[in-house]
Amino acid sequence: MSSAHDLPAIGIDIGGTKVAGGVVLPDGTISATARRATPGKSVRATEDAIAAVVDELAETHGGPLVGVGVGAAGWFDRTGDTVLFSPHLAWRNQPLRHDLTQRLQRPLWVGNDADAAAWAEYRYGAAQGSDLAVMITLGTGIGGGMVIDGRLQRGAHGVAGEWGHMRVVPDGRLCACGNRGCWEQYASGNALGFTAREVATSSPAAAALLLERVGGRAERLTGEDVATAAKAGDPLALELLAEVGTWLGQGIADMAAILDPDVVVIGGGVSVLGEMVLGPARERLERALPGRGFRPGPTVVVAQLGAQAGLVGAADLVRLAVHEGTA
Ligand SMILES: [Zn+2]
Secondary structure, three states, X not given: OOOHHHOOEXXXXXXXXXXXXXXXXXXXXXXXXXXXXXXXXXXXXXXXXXXXXXXXXXXXXXXXXXXXXXXXXXXXXXXXXXXXXXXXXXXXXXXXXXXXXXXXXXXXXXXXXXXXXXXXXXXXXXXXXXXXXXXXXXXXXXEEEEEEOOEEEOOOOOOOOOHHHOEOOOOOOEOOOOOEOEHHHOOOHHXXXXXXXXXXXXXXXXXXXXXXXXXXXXXXXXXXXXXXXXXXXXXXXXXXXHHHHXXXXXXXXXXXXXXXXXXXXEEOHHHXXXXXXXXXXXXXXXXXXXXXXXXXXXEEEEOOOHHHHHXXXXXXXXXXXXXXXXX
8 A cells, every 4th residue: 555655745835826736756746736716805715715726636636636735925823723823815823734634635734835845855855864944035125934843843832933024123114014124125126126216216316217117106116126127137127136145135134133044945936036136136235144153154056946836845745644544
């Protein structure tokens, strides 16, 4: 008889706009995919979308599956039974695991999408073999997860790894979490857009190339505009990316003081900009690492699994949960 380790699992990644799923083999490769739009306003409709993706994948696959792993942008309790809060979805203290178990009738792992991505990078990607891996997902905000001694760490209440809400600037920019000066307000796609709008408003001449992209309307500039401009060689856009990179490096240095990781994996949409962000980040890290010159620091690398990391990790985590009898 085959054990849970040998069977494919379904991984589901729930974002703000889509439910993406895949059948994931034990070696981390994806053999089939499916997706639906996320009807974010309705709890019931979101669960319908998840069930539809699972049904489609199960039918395409045809053979035995170990279970379903679900990663979602949200804060979960320690067991993964309850979504405490999800910024883009209607979940508030939602017993998601109970609801989905009823719907799907399959073994389940449910948890944070960045945790799932961190696990995928540890198992199959840039953090393989690490004793203490930290993942930072740079998207519109900052998410993250960590794997210590081969275990995904979710914290005492399930909400560990929310690096994006470390306060880096006293009384700084307002954050959606309710505080001011959070790291993700300075080192993220949103931060890039915010700074670009600020510069384009106060110094339109310096930002002429950026403003051309949005018909002169500074308030329309987004992080993506800056990224596109930087790739085309716009010096101001490159400077704005370097600024985000510098904030990133400073935050990594502060995290190194607490966790002493051997590897920091940078994932998420902003990470595709590569050295334009990571170069300045490594430079700052080198200058800001506490005890520099007398201790090793972490290696900072780009994630390897890209946008699929969340669903690949969620699938492997349900495989592990079934093996350990916790699914
Ligand atoms: Zn915050």
